[in-house]
Amino acid sequence: MLVCVRTCVRACVCVLPSAPLTYGQQTFLLLYLSSVFTGSYTGLLPDRNMSRAADRLRLLINHLDPSPASIVSFIPYTFETDLLTPEQRVFYEENGFLLIKNLVSEEDIDRFRKAFERICRQEVKVPGLVVMRDVAIAKSEFVPDQKAVSKLQDFQEDPELFRYCSLPQILKYVECFTGPNIMAMHTMLINKPPDAGKKTSRHPMHQDLHYFPFRPADRIVCSWTAMEKVTRQNGCLVVLPGTHQGTLQEHDYPEWEGGVNKMYHGVRGYDPQQPRVHLEMEKGDTVFFHPLLIHGSGMNQTQGFRKAISCHYASGDCYYIDVKGTTQENIENEALDIAVRKYGVEGDVHFKDVWMIRGRLVQGERLSL
Ligand SMILES: CCCC(=O)SCCNC(=O)CCNC(=O)[C@H](O)C(C)(C)COP(=O)(O)OP(=O)(O)OC[C@H]1O[C@@H](n2cnc3c(N)ncnc32)[C@H](O)[C@@H]1OP(=O)(O)O
Ligand SMILES: Nc1ncnc2c1ncn2[C@@H]1O[C@H](COP(=O)(O)OP(=O)(O)OP(=O)(O)O)[C@@H](O)[C@H]1O
Ligand SMILES: O=C(O)CCC(=O)C(=O)O
Ligand SMILES: [Fe+2]
Ligand SMILES: [Mg+2]
Secondary structure: OOHHHHHHHHHHHHHHHOOOOOOHHHHHHHHHHHHHHHHHOEEEEEEEEHHHHHHHHHHHHHHHHHHHHHHHHHHOOOOOOOOHHHHHHHHHHHHHEEEEEOOOOOHHHHHHHHHHHHHOOOOOOOOOOOOOOHHHHHHHHHOOOHHHHEEOOOOOHHHHHHHHHHOOHHHHHHHHHHHHEEEEEEEEEEEOOOOOOOOOOOOEOOOHHHHEEEOOHHHEEEEEEEEEEEEOOOOOOOOOOOOHHHOOOOEEOOOOOOHHHHHHHHHHOOOOOOOOEOOOOOOEEEEEEOOOOEEEOOOOOOOOOEEEEEEEEEEEEOOOOOOOOOOHHHHHHHHHHHHHHOOOOOOOOHHHHHHHHOOOOOOOOOOOO
16 A cells, blocks of 8 residues: 555656646546545445556556646546536546436426427327337237336437437536537437336346447447436436446346346346446436446336436547447347338348437537437
């Protein structure tokens, strides 16, 4: 420990005074270095964080190159803007998510809820919208009504719901992860139903990147806003902190006796013993998270429908990749099957096309997406 602290102090002394760093970068580095060795900034998995951060620190010290470029590679997941505090940046860098309290107003959320209800009552028809029902209901004789809707997907053509994706206070945070050119790529309103007794309301642990044929992953971020109080009881988000630093894993349908919803893939070989964090949130609280962060949600053990609204954003200069021959090929095939049925298109549809159609520019310039 003594050696570590000495190294840390030496690194600070060597790096900071001579470096052409901004005040924000200096604060960040100092905070990072000191917190790494005390584990003070987070109660989460201090051991793992410490060894990982120590590795990165050793790298930095070996180079002792205090140029802004080396700092950027040291801080790969966020951009410096005036918004995030150094503590918040460190937290996202290390954990892969950042929870901001009270970011969306009650009034806005109530408007989204009304728009959702109008869609459920079939008073409006929204082009491209996918209305999902829970598999426990979809596969039964149950007569569907509005309560049978478990998720809306692709609401980009609904002006009221899509307003969520353009909220200035959300975009200010998004910009810290994507940079200034921002595309809204994927939109959802999740209405997690009371569990019908078969645990089908669960969402298996997964990485959202599995669904996306674009990169780089670090320039993609999800914003997920609680539309009411979410708790472990009604199936809040569950995350595995730090997993955004890993790679994309193989995904498949989990072997669940009660059935699994269409396209709800989970990471293969998920170890339920891994330390996880339940993100309990109040109405309007918003979590931003990295597309490699392993997350899911537990079953809804209440009688209410747990609501959340979310959008996946990507930098305008992300680029499409071909997922043929990769672990994503299984989801590509499923998505193309559904697209062919939904749009009635034949022949040469590519995964990329499905995403190009959904993507909407919300800030700056549309470049390669
Ligand atoms: C970061 C991204 C993370 C994610 O995106 S995770 C979730 C991804 N989910 C999706 O992309 C949406 C997938 N779902 C859909 O596209 C549609 O709901 C789906 C499954 C095509 C069904 O839509 P429709 O055809 O309009 O519905 P339908 O009532 O006529 O049913 C047709 C057949 O599908 C079945 N079905 C409907 N909802 C289901 C469900 N939730 N899970 C499993 N199967 C389901 C339904 O039983 C019916 O089957 P069958 O033809 O009777 O054998
Ligand atoms: N085999 C599996 N593969 C992928 N994900 C899984 C698997 N088993 C459980 N999960 C996911 O793990 C998360 C937590 O599941 P679970 O409902 O068992 O626990 P919980 O809600 O965290 O805790 P509790 O039910 O004890 O309050 C959920 O996202 C669930 O869908
Ligand atoms: O709201 C939830 O339960 C999480 C949904 C989710 O992670 C997803 O659809 O990708
Ligand atoms: Fe997800
Ligand atoms: Mg549970």
